[in-house]
Amino acid sequence: MKISYKIIFSIITSLALLASCGNAKNNTEKDDLDDLLDKHIEEKKQIVDKAVQDILHSIPSPVELASFVQSSGSAYTNELLNDLDRADSYTTDFQKGLGLGAYGADLGYVNLYQKTGTSLEYLNGIRGVADELKIGQFFDYATIKRLADNSHSIDSVLSISTEGFEKMSNYLKEKKRSHISMAILVGGWLESLYIATYVAGQSDKNNEGLVEKIGEQKIILGDINLLLELYKDDPYVAQLTKDMRQLKGLYEKVSITYEYSEPVTKEVDGMLVIESNTTSIVNISDDLLKKITKEVKSLRQKIY
Numbered sequence: 001m002k003i004s005y006k007i008i009f010s011i012i013t014s015l016a017l018l019a020s021c022g023n024a025k026n027n028t029e030k031d032d033l034d035d036l037l038d039k040h041i042e043e044k045k046q047i048v049d050k051a052v053q054d055i056l057h058s059i060p061s062p063v064e065l066a067s068f069v070q071s072s073g074s075a076y077t078n079e080l081l082n083d084l085d086r087a088d089s090y091t092t093d094f095q096k097g098l099g100l101g102a103y104g105a106d107l108g109y110v111n112l113y114q115k116t117g118t119s120l121e122y123l124n125g126i127r128g129v130a131d132e133l134k135i136g137q138f139f140d141y142a143t144i145k146r147l148a149d150n151s152h153s154i155d156s157v158l159s160i161s162t163e164g165f166e167k168m169s170n171y172l173k174e175k176k177r178s179h180i181s182m183a184i185l186v187g188g189w190l191e192s193l194y195i196a197t198y199v200a201g202q203s204d205k206n207n208e209g210l211v212e213k214i215g216e217q218k219i220i221l222g223d224i225n226l227l228l229e230l231y232k233d234d235p236y237v238a239q240l241t242k243d244m245r246q247l248k249g250l251y252e253k254v255s256i257t258y259e260y261s262e263p264v265t266k267e268v269d270g271m272l273v274i275e276s277n278t279t280s281i282v283n284i285s286d287d288l289l290k291k292i293t294k295e296v297k298s299l300r301q302k303i304y
Contacts, residue, residue: 059185059189059220059223059224060220061108061188062101062104062105062188062189062192063105063112063158063161063192065193065196065213065217066105066108066109066112066195066196067112068196068209068210068213069109069112069195069196069199069210070112070113071209072199072200072207072209072210074199074207076115077198078115078118080109080194080195081106081110081118081122082099082102082103082106082191082304084103084121084122086099086304087099087103087125087128090129090304093133093177093180094179094180094183094237094240095183095303095304096129096132096133096180096183097133097179097180097181097182097183097184098183098184098186098187098190098303098304099129099187099304100126100133100183100187101183101184101185101186101187101188101189101190101191102187102190102191102300102304103122103125103126104126104161104165104184104187104188105187105188105189105191105195106122106191107119107123107126108158108162108192109192109195110122111148111154111157111158111161112154112158114154116148116149119148120145120148123141123144123145123148126139127139127141130168133180135168135171135172138164138167138168138171139161139164139167139168140160140163140164143160144157144160144161144164147160165184168181168184169181169184169185178231179231179234179236179237182227182228182237183240185227186224187303187304189217189220189224190296190299190300190303191300193214193217193296194296194300196210196213196214197214197289197292197293197296197297198297200214200289200293201289201290201293211282212282212284214292215254215256215282215283215284216256216280216282217251218252218254219256221244221247221248221251224244225248228240228241228244229241240303243299243302243303244299246299247292247295247296247299250288250291250295251292253288254282254283254284254288255282255283255284256280256281256282256283257280258278258279259278259279259280260278261277261278261279262277263276263277263278264277
């Protein structure tokens with residue numbers, strides 16, 4: 001059977017058109033898939049960012065724990081502070097972040113006891129490390145230094161100091177350096193816990209309230225571990241997670257139970273506010289407290 005060249009040409013043309021349509025369809029599907037993946041990645045990033053913010057807001061300022069130390073009636077102990085000379089040994093930005101957080105906690109502790117001379121030394125130490133991290137511009141050294149000389153301005157000093165660290169943290173997150181922001185937070189929390197556990201271990205003081213506060217750090221440590229998990233691909237975070245594993249294991253033995261009571265409605269400044277009456281009961285043995293104290297000291301020496 002004879003087939004004309006016109007028919008052959010027609011078949012070839014048809015096949016070519018089908019192929020081009022198929023390629024166009026495949027390209028369209030690929031573009032749609034890429035758009036979908038981009039959208040998924042962006043949504044995931046937004047979820048992670050929201051989770052980070054929620055966790056950060058749940059972690060109290062180191063000053064809060066330091067205030068419990070002061071209210072316990074414990075005398076000021078200069079030897080508890082992170083040595084300013086150690087800043088010279090910080091080789092990575094992550095380690096500098098940990099150290100900066102520790103110095104911030106120390107500054108809060110020093111100011112609570114109104115040790116002006118030491119406060120100025122730690123202000124200078126904070127300035128040095130913060131400048132190396134290129135975030136020193138967010139800490140109001142001049143105002144803090146001026147207020148530190150006035151014992152009646154202690155609340156303002158603590159407030160401005162805390163605000164400065166918050167500004168540094170926000171800037172780091174904006175610049176995609178959230179792991180440094182997290183390092184500052186962990187360093188501050190661990191340093192304040194170190195001071196608290198040391199003071200609680202003094203046998204001549206009635207530190208029941210402080211011991212309970214130390215036990216409650218089980219919840220905070222859980223939040224910190226969630227934060228570390230979000231940045232687990234970072235090698236420095238992975239190492240920190242490994243270093244904190246022992247402390248996490250000890251805190252798992254702390255028991256926290258809750259007693260529920262009906263909330264109370266109160267009027268505050270013309271607005272109705274619901275106040276929770278649920279209380280927590282922390283159970284932490286003397287032996288466990290000693291083990292936590294020892295581990296916190298060891299961890300502190302290791303990471304900053």
